[in-house]
Amino acid sequence: MDLNEIVHKKGKTPDKLVGVLLEYQKTKNRNYLTNEDLKAVAKKTKLPESRVYSVATFYSLLSVKPRGKYVIQLCRDVPCYVNGAFNLREELETALQISMGETTKDGLFSLEYASCLGYCEMAPVMRIDQKIYGNLNSRKLAEIIAEYRRL
Amino acid sequence: MNENIEKKLLTKRFGLIDPMSIEDYLASGGYSALRKAVSTTPETIVEEMKASGLRGRGGAAFPVGVKMEMVQKAEADIKYLVCNADEGEPGNFKDRYLMENDPHQIIEGMVISAYAVGASKGYIFIRGEYARPIYMMDSAIKAAQEKGFLGKNILGTGLDFDIELYTGAGSYVCGEEFALMLCIEGNPARSTFKPPFPTNEGLYGKPTQINNVESFANIPHIIEMGAKEFSKIGTKHSKGTKLVSLSGNVRKKGLFEVPFGVHLWEIVENLGRGVMGSIKMVQVGGASGPCLPPNLLGMKLDYKDFAENDMSLGSGAVIVIDTKNDILDIVRNTLEFFRHESCGKCTPCREGIVHLLVLLDRFILGEAEKKDLELLKSLIQTIELTSICGLGQAAPTALKTTLRYFPEVYAAGIRKNHTRAI
Numbered sequence: 001m002d003l004n005e006i007v008h009k010k011g012k013t014p015d016k017l018v019g020v021l022l023e024y025q026k027t028k029n030r031n032y033l034t035n036e037d038l039k040a041v042a043k044k045t046k047l048p049e050s051r052v053y054s055v056a057t058f059y060s061l062l063s064v065k066p067r068g069k070y071v072i073q074l075c076r077d078v079p080c081y082v083n084g085a086f087n088l089r090e091e092l093e094t095a096l097q098i099s100m101g102e103t104t105k106d107g108l109f110s111l112e113y114a115s116c117l118g119y120c121e122m123a124p125v126m127r128i129d130q131k132i133y134g135n136l137n138s139r140k141l142a143e144i145i146a147e148y149r150r151l
Numbered sequence: 152m153n154e155n156i157e158k159k160l161l162t163k164r165f166g167l168i169d170p171m172s173i174e175d176y177l178a179s180g181g182y183s184a185l186r187k188a189v190s191t192t193p194e195t196i197v198e199e200m201k202a203s204g205l206r207g208r209g210g211a212a213f214p215v216g217v218k219m220e221m222v223q224k225a226e227a228d229i230k231y232l233v234c235n236a237d238e239g240e241p242g243n244f245k246d247r248y249l250m251e252n253d254p255h256q257i258i259e260g261m262v263i264s265a266y267a268v269g270a271s272k273g274y275i276f277i278r279g280e281y282a283r284p285i286y287m288m289d290s291a292i293k294a295a296q297e298k299g300f301l302g303k304n305i306l307g308t309g310l311d312f313d314i315e316l317y318t319g320a321g322s323y324v325c326g327e328e329f330a331l332m333l334c335i336e337g338n339p340a341r342s343t344f345k346p347p348f349p350t351n352e353g354l355y356g357k358p359t360q361i362n363n364v365e366s367f368a369n370i371p372h373i374i375e376m377g378a379k380e381f382s383k384i385g386t387k388h389s390k391g392t393k394l395v396s397l398s399g400n401v402r403k404k405g406l407f408e409v410p411f412g413v414h415l416w417e418i419v420e421n422l423g424r425g426v427m428g429s430i431k432m433v434q435v436g437g438a439s440g441p442c443l444p445p446n447l448l449g450m451k452l453d454y455k456d457f458a459e460n461d462m463s464l465g466s467g468a469v470i471v472i473d474t475k476n477d478i479l480d481i482v483r484n485t486l487e488f489f490r491h492e493s494c495g496k497c498t499p500c501r502e503g504i505v506h507l508l509v510l511l512d513r514f515i516l517g518e519a520e521k522k523d524l525e526l527l528k529s530l531i532q533t534i535e536l537t538s539i540c541g542l543g544q545a546a547p548t549a550l551k552t553t554l555r556y557f558p559e560v561y562a563a564g565i566r567k568n569h570t571r572a573i
Contacts, residue, residue: 014337018320022279051338058339058494060321061279077241077438079398079470081484115323115492116241116438117280120398120470121405130282 001027003040012045017055020045021062030107031067038064060115068103070148072096073114073127080116084137085124091138095145108149156417158384158410160392161368165252170287173294176255182300184371188263189308196267197223200370202378204390209235209326209363210436210466211541212454215370218360221350222268225358232265232273232312233354233361236288237331239278239323240437241488242468245394246364248406250277250284253368254291258314260367262300263374265312268360273314276331279321289316323492327540328353328361330494341496342540363466365394385411388455393464395452399434399471400426409452416448418469431474432553436465438485439545441552442478462552478560479515482549486511489546500543503534507547514564521565528554 001009006023010016020041025033033041038056042049056062074092076085093099096109103110119125122134133144159165168175176182188196201216222230234257238246249257261273275292277285292314295301303311322340324330330340332354353359369391373381382390389411398404401423409418415433419425432442441462443450450456457464472481490504510527513519531547531554538544554561 015317015335017337018334019318022318022320047337054339055337058322059279059319062320076484077488078434078472078481078484079242082399082470082472082476082481113491114280115321115488116239116243118238118244118247118278120242120244120396120468123398123404127280132282 003037003044007041007044014045014047014051017041017045017047017052018059021052021056025062029069031069031071031110032063032065035064066103066107068110069108070128071110071112073112073117075115075117075119075123075125075127076113077116079120080124083123088124088126088136088141091141092145095142109145154421156409156413156421157407158392159408160372160384161249161256161365161394162252162406162408164256165248168253170252170254171290173255173291173298176253180375181255182259184374185259185262185266185300186306188374189266189306189310193223193267193269196263196374199378200267200373203373203381204378204385205366205369205373205381206389206454207363208365208369208393208466210240210439210463212464215362215366218350218362219264219268221348222270222358222360225351227358229272229357230268230270231354231357231359232261232268232270233328233332233335233349233359234261234273234275234364234367235326235328235331235361236275236277236281236284236364237319237325238281238364239326239492240439240466240468241485242396242398242434242437242470243466244396244398245406245467247281247284248394249364249368250281250288254288255295256368256371257288257364258291258295258300260370261314262305262310262312263370264360264362264367266305266308266310268358270360271311271313273312274317274335274354275314276317276319276325276335278319278325285316285318292316322494323488324494324540324542327542330540331361332359339494341494342542344539386451386453386455389453393452393467395422396468397423397471398468400430400473400475401471402426411452411454413452414448415443415450415452415469418452419448419471423469423471426471426473428473428475430471431476431478432472432481432557434470434472434481434549435468436463437468437470438488439542439548440465440468442472442481442549442556443552444556447556478553478557479511479564482553483508483511483515485549486546489542493543493546497537497539497543499534499537500539500546503530503538503543504546506530507534507550511550514561517564518566519561519564524561524565
């Protein structure tokens, strides 16, 4: 879907702005919107560029910096933390050879912390795109990463 | 110990119906409360809600009936209804369970409310991370529209009401009512001063009834069984049941529904089957909630019990933390969460939390001075009193309560040697 279709489907009033941006970002390979993209959204919705930019930079599911094809979000809040999320961070960093907040050189994975994802009964938890992975341990983590590499 | 302390009201259909099937919901008595509601007057419903004693389940515990009455009495060309499903408080997952297991119960509660307060447009605001609840609520709304429970002239009563699903884009502060409404209006979610309150000037400046998912889910049951029967559940000051999201180091994590008045230890031991080692503390309500030592687990799940201890019950999360964990480490983790989620609008929250972390780190490193303790307490008070929204005001709660109940941990972080090498 291109921007025209998205705006046509969602609408161009201000209350549709977040939805348009989320949908538009989904069409991008690297999970982010460039300045040009934001300008295009402003033009299509007839909203000031400053407003579009301020919304795009406020919410954590939107990004104005390139991210990996797969964004790995690891929860670090207390319910996950006391169930070993800290150790998982080290394992993810080692497996992907990047630190928290970075993207792999091949552009495949980004690693970031997430605020509580709301799946505390399966702690520790991470999210890749729309999918939640719970009750994580080293073995599971390695399998999941390997699976995404094969995709 | 194995006595069943659960009481299933909101969760009674869980696992028994196909949540994607409106026929299943109808066959199990669904939408009959709505039929009953529209056969009476809006005023009767509001009176019933007030008599039920139902208080908001999102954390602030404001009486739902009183809120409805204010919206009902407000005069405007259009009124809105907002269901707050932006469940972002660490340790909470109850709203997700409600949306995934019985979505129509929420819609029914919203339509009854719309009839009572005179709202014509409703929003369900679901956090963007909740892909499955978004999908399921979306399907449920469409099914309700097809059956005529949403849309024009609902059940032939002349009531026009429809619900739009709104997806958040990742921000804890959206759980705060004004921040949430600003997000719907297409802005960054930065809260504003109150008053005016949403009941008078809410979404687009119009009277708005905004309630948590669990609050709306209670409404059909109150109409169905009547306020009198409903208020027999729970305690004198806290009516009905509470959904408890149990997590942390307990053997059995999960969602449970209990009547108000059960003891915290019952939740931990009976429902959660205890911990492997021993309990260090229990955080109630989520990241913004108090940390209680084991000797306070005799407290009841009751608004009054908590208020008397200068605490609030919050949204019903119970996070059990065992002795393998370090208290200051947990407090630091909680403060990091608030530092990250602060919207940045008001100084006490934006800057204050950063400085709480700076001070806390001195205690963690064993380099604090005695005056740092006073500084910490004074800064906590400033943040609580002067932050614009509930997020900022509640950010220091874990710190404040651990200072109160575990003073020795902080005392241990104070330097013994008063001279410095440099």
